[in-house]
Amino acid sequence: MAGLLLVGGGKMGGALLGGWLKRGIVKPGHITVVEPDVTTAKAIRRRHRVAVVADPGNITARPATVVFAVKPQAMDAVAPAYARFTGPNTVFLSIAAGKTIGYFQSRLGTKAAIVRAMPNTPAAVGRGITVAVANKRAGKAQRKRCDRLLAAVGEVAWIGDEALMDAVTAVSGSGPAYVFLLAECLAEAGRAAGLPVALSRRLARVTVAGSGELLHRSDDAPETLRK
Structure with a gap:
């Protein structure tokens, strides 16, 4: 090109x-x-x-x-x-x-x-x-x-x-910003529940990333995966 x-x-x-x-x-x-x-x-x-x-x-x-x-x-x-x-x-x-x-x-x-x-x-x-x-x-x-x-x-x-x-x-x-907000809220909830900050952030980061990959690879609708 x-x-x-x-x-x-x-x-x-x-x-x-x-x-x-x-x-x-x-x-x-x-x-x-x-x-x-x-x-x-x-x-x-x-x-x-x-x-x-x-x-x-x-x-x-x-x-x-x-x-x-x-x-x-x-x-x-x-x-x-x-x-x-x-x-x-x-x-x-x-x-x-x-x-x-x-x-x-x-x-x-x-x-x-x-x-x-x-x-x-x-x-x-x-x-x-x-x-x-x-x-x-x-x-x-x-x-x-x-x-x-x-x-x-x-x-x-x-x-x-x-x-x-x-x-x-x-x-x-705008969607990615909402996903990042979800990760932020999860991490903050973990911290508020007594988890170390680093661990809480890691849990949130990997959970969101892994869930996104699962959704990407799956033929199931989000509402099905959520159940």
Whole structure:
């Protein structure tokens, strides 16, 4: 897969980059990362051996894929600089929460091929799930390309109605935080019952992780496993 531009090398961008390289989906020489933070940029170069630039204005070749992996609140300042890459051979893939296809069309142009995706935090360890939706400009090959990129950090599901993204965010996007809260509550309950803190935390951590793995491997519904 050639000509990939990753905008943002933070936690989620870094997880995607690591997944692509580990699985051989994209060769290092075909990736350019846009990362203005000097410390982060230096770490990316050292760890992944890919090209890193601070300013997208330094990019001359038109990429086949532009992946937006910056925080949603930064997108207003970031997205317009990439409108010059809009064309039939370029697809824009965004993992910015809450930013709709219409949002990107207003900044990249109505002819832009856009895929909006919602990953979750377990993507950091390759066990996430991402839900994606594409506009009509994104062709079959471009959607397949985005699917391969997203699958590097976990499972991928596609929907045809973007309006479902709010529900997706509530379940899989916010879901990990509720699981972590459960682990926190279990550990605190153990501590309150007299268990040593370290043991209580270990019990909570392994119980939640093991239960999740059991649920993942089982064909039974959660309510069946709970009984």
